[in-house]
Amino acid sequence: MADGAAQMMLPVVAVALLDEQGRVLMQQRPLGKQHGGLWEFPGGKVEAGESPQQAAARELAEELGVGLAPCALDAVGFAAEPVLAKGRRSVVILLFAARHWQGTPQPQEGQNMAWYGVEDLAALAMPPLDYPLARALVAWRR
Numbered sequence: 744m745a746d747g748a749a750q751m752m753l754p755v756v757a758v759a760l761l762d763e764q765g766r767v768l769m770q771q772r773p774l775g776k777q778h779g780g781l782w783e784f785p786g787g788k789v790e791a792g793e794s795p796q797q798a799a800a801r802e803l804a805e806e807l808g809v810g811l812a813p814c815a816l817d818a819v820g821f822a823a824e825p826v827l828a829k830g831r832r833s834v835v836i837l838l839f840a841a842r843h844w845q846g847t848p849q850p851q852e853g854q855n856m857a858w859y860g861v862e863d864l865a866a867l868a869m870p871p872l873d874y875p876l877a878r879a880l881v882a883w884r885r
């Protein structure tokens with residue numbers, strides 16, 4: 744990828760933790776941040792020198808205190824804004840799914856978390872890119 748293109752993209756990873764009943768863990772963004780109060784898949788920005796899987800494992804440890812082996816992450820799909828305002832960076836979110844992890848998810852940053860049926864995600868108030876990610880998760884599970 745050309746340097747210019749890299750500067751215009753902001754890579755973000757997200758993880759669908761799936762429990763034995765097939766429910767998925769969602770967390771609520773803190774009020775005061777962009778998309779505050781909306782429900783999202785846990786995750787965050789990929790840092791320099793990380794693979795997407797390493798970033799996902801780091802973010803899930805930071806946010807929920809769980810251990811994730813990079814090989815336990817299945818690629819589900821991605822979402823990106825179809826049209827960008829001039830000069831804005833394109834957020835590209837890569838969604839992984841995991842059925843196995845170490846520890847019990849506990850909010851580490853004071854955020855609310857809850858388990859939802861995968862088919863129920865579309866009814867949640869979410870940031871825009873989490874809707875196509877939720878649809879990709881429904882399709883991936885079939």
Ligand SMILES: Nc1nc2c([nH]c(=O)n2[C@@H]2O[C@H](COP(=O)(O)OP(=O)(O)OP(=O)(O)O)[C@@H](O)[C@H]2O)c(=O)[nH]1
Nearest residue numbers: 755776777778783784786787788834836870871872873
């Ligand atoms: N999940 C999600 N994130 C989005 C969407 N659109 C969008 O710009 N983002 C941005 O993607 C980034 C996700 O990274 P993050 O979770 O580490 O960001 P953050 O604001 O919680 O943490 P920060 O304090 O490190 O910036 C945020 O800047 C978030 O605002 C979207 O539709 N869904």
